[in-house]
Amino acid sequence: MSVLVYVEADGGLIKKSSLEAVAYAAQVANMIGGSVVALATDKADNLADLGGYGANKVLQVSEPRLESRPVAAIATAIAQAAEKEGVSCIVMSRSSLVDAAAPRVGIKWNATVASNVTALPTQEGGFSVQRGVYTGKAFAKVVLNGERKILTIAKNILPANHNGGSAAIEPFSVDFGANDFAIKVLEVKKQEGDILLPEADRVVSAGRGLKGPENWGMIEDLAKTLGAATACSKPVSDLDWRPHHEHVGQTGIKVSPTLYIAVGISGAIQHLAGVSSSKTIVVINKDPEAPFFKSADYGIIGDAFEVVPKLKAALEKVV
Amino acid sequence: MKILVCICHVPDTTAKIKFNGSELDKAGVQFVIGPYDDYALARAVELKEKLGGSVTVLNVGEADTEPTIRKALAIGADDAVRVNAHPKDSLFVAKQIATHAKEVGYDLILMGREASDYNGGQVHGMVAELLGLPCIVPCMTLEIEGSVAKMGREIEGGKEYVECNLPLVAGCQEPIAEWKIPNMRGIMTARTKPLKVVEPTADQAAVETVSYELPPARSNCKMIDADDLDQLVKLLKEEAKVI
Numbered sequence: 001m002s003v004l005v006y007v008e009a010d011g012g013l014i015k016k017s018s019l020e021a022v023a024y025a026a027q028v029a030n031m032i033g034g035s036v037v038a039l040a041t042d043k044a045d046n047l048a049d050l051g052g053y054g055a056n057k058v059l060q061v062s063e064p065r066l067e068s069r070p071v072a073a074i075a076t077a078i079a080q081a082a083e084k085e086g087v088s089c090i091v092m093s094r095s096s097l098v099d100a101a102a103p104r105v106g107i108k109w110n111a112t113v114a115s116n117v118t119a120l121p122t123q124e125g126g127f128s129v130q131r132g133v134y135t136g137k138a139f140a141k142v143v144l145n146g147e148r149k150i151l152t153i154a155k156n157i158l159p160a161n162h163n164g165g166s167a168a169i170e171p172f173s174v175d176f177g178a179n180d181f182a183i184k185v186l187e188v189k190k191q192e193g194d195i196l197l198p199e200a201d202r203v204v205s206a207g208r209g210l211k212g213p214e215n216w217g218m219i220e221d222l223a224k225t226l227g228a229a230t231a232c233s234k235p236v237s238d239l240d241w242r243p244h245h246e247h248v249g250q251t252g253i254k255v256s257p258t259l260y261i262a263v264g265i266s267g268a269i270q271h272l273a274g275v276s277s278s279k280t281i282v283v284i285n286k287d288p289e290a291p292f293f294k295s296a297d298y299g300i301i302g303d304a305f306e307v308v309p310k311l312k313a314a315l316e317k318v319v
Numbered sequence: 320m321k322i323l324v325c326i327c328h329v330p331d332t333t334a335k336i337k338f339n340g341s342e343l344d345k346a347g348v349q350f351v352i353g354p355y356d357d358y359a360l361a362r363a364v365e366l367k368e369k370l371g372g373s374v375t376v377l378n379v380g381e382a383d384t385e386p387t388i389r390k391a392l393a394i395g396a397d398d399a400v401r402v403n404a405h406p407k408d409s410l411f412v413a414k415q416i417a418t419h420a421k422e423v424g425y426d427l428i429l430m431g432r433e434a435s436d437y438n439g440g441q442v443h444g445m446v447a448e449l450l451g452l453p454c455i456v457p458c459m460t461l462e463i464e465g466s467v468a469k470m471g472r473e474i475e476g477g478k479e480y481v482e483c484n485l486p487l488v489a490g491c492q493e494p495i496a497e498w499k500i501p502n503m504r505g506i507m508t509a510r511t512k513p514l515k516v517v518e519p520t521a522d523q524a525a526v527e528t529v530s531y532e533l534p535p536a537r538s539n540c541k542m543i544d545a546d547d548l549d550q551l552v553k554l555l556k557e558e559a560k561v562i
Binding site: 010071072075095096097099100101102103104106107108112113114115116125128131132133134135136137138139140141142143144145146179182183184185186187188189190191196197198199202226244245250251258259269270273276277279280281282283293294295296297298299300301302306307310311313314315317318319 | 330332333336338354355409410413435436437438439440441442443444445447448449451452453454455456457459469472473474475476477478479480481482483484490492493494523524525526527528529530531532533534537538540541542543544545546548549551552554555556559561562
């Protein structure tokens with residue numbers, strides 16, 4: 001049985017997380033026997049490249065009403081593509097769109113859904129996967145019953161390497177329902193030019209130790225040197241020092257970059273819940289008792305205003 | 320305005336999580352209303368105070384969840400329904416909510432964007448699909464103007480503002496409302512508010528949890544001299560291989 005993978009694009013290019021999803025889908029198809037069909041509803045220039053990550057063909061939906069990314073309509077497209085292709089599994093990388101669409105696809109396509117999957121599936125006890133639970137404090141092994149499965153996967157659990165291949169692109173038309181466009185988008189306010197935090201491979205984050213929004217320039221400079229996104233702790237966004245969409249933690253965005261640098265953040269359990277799946281954590285804090293040091297790989301005890309510029313200078317020698 | 324708020328009964332966010340085989344070790348763990356559901360409930364109470372109507376809370380849970388439901392009543396809900404079942408998985412919970420909502424009919428069905436224990440984030444979307452309703456998640460602002468809801472939500476790198484006609488389902492998170500703490504009068508009146516217990520519609524779990532494990536502990540934090548940051552950069556490059 002084959003696997004359908006839903007891919008998203010941003011600015012005309014397939015997202016890195018979607019490339020990871022295609023590589024993941026290829027491994028699932030290898031396990032259950034079958035091919036990989038990719039589905040794209042966003043405009044993208046590099047769809048054929050998906051072949052190099054493991055897709056055997058790409059279905060492309062060209063429908064102007066999808067440009068505002070209506071969740072219900074995209075869920076209809078995914079369910080109809082899965083039905084048409086006769087797949088047994090759908091793979092999607094987590095995003096604000098996918099998190100909202102996956103449960104709707106689950107009902108439309110009569111499938112079992114496992115969200116926030118953190119490893120490849122196994123056939124142990126049926127079809128089982130590991131998923132993150134208790135807000136990053138634990139993993140659960142779950143068995144998915146039923147013939148049809150949907151997995152939404154966390155970022156950075158599998159590398160996406162291009163092997164040079166390409167895939168044929170086929171147009172795919174969708175029979176949308178009357179309610180698929182019930183939600184009208186009034187306005188989108190998007191930051192331009194920055195690395196998007198949920199997609200970022202490296203993140204530089206700061207907390208109240210920075211003392212005020214006027215001091216964020218050095219955090220942005222360090223992030224720029226590393227090609228990283230900037231983030232902040234909850235008190236900082238509550239104080240309006242930084243926008244809420246930079247807030248990482250239990251009630252904000254959960255990130256899993258390869259490198260997370262925390263500056264002037266004490267490490268409350270709610271903050272750790274949003275960052276604990278980062279591959280490497282560096283903590284900079286002048287308080288040697290800051291609890292974050294217990295969850296870090298590397299720690300520096302020192303004043304952020306002295307350490308951050310020195311770290312930037314040291315990084316500039318090598319990156 | 321008839322509002323249904325679906326709440327879950329979860330360990331406090333600061334609780335230390337341990338397991339006995341495939342079960343959570345509940346010893347010493349305090350249970351609370353799901354933190355995201357708390358915001359949904361607070362907004363529902365605010366809307367009721369502004370527009371009139373009623374707020375019903377629903378929980379899928381066994382009898383031990385009743386103190387959590389009473390707390391929701393103390394915060395300002397008018398009545399409550401407990402579906403007498405262990406919440407097996409997202410689909411099971413969604414079907415119980417949809418069954419109740421079909422019977423009663425609500426203008427708004429609010430809940431948190433996810434439970435802080437299973438972190439599925441599926442129930443709102445499943446309920447909406449089962450009822451043929453629009454769904455917004457994560458819903459961070461919500462205003463009602465006549466029969467139209469205007470909402471704001473976060474998307475990657477920004478915000479999106481949308482509107483749609485009622486009825487609808489929303490998965491909420493802060494800053495949708497001011498978090499509410501029950502006062503003494505609320506706690507006293509909650510004791511006498513109606514709490515109806517209904518039996519679940521029979522359904523098998525689609526997803527079965529067979530075991531839990533804790534994440535591997537990070538190796539001890541390597542402390543770097545603040546005056547030798549070249550050493551940190553070397554470690555990030557050669558040991559961690561992240562730059």
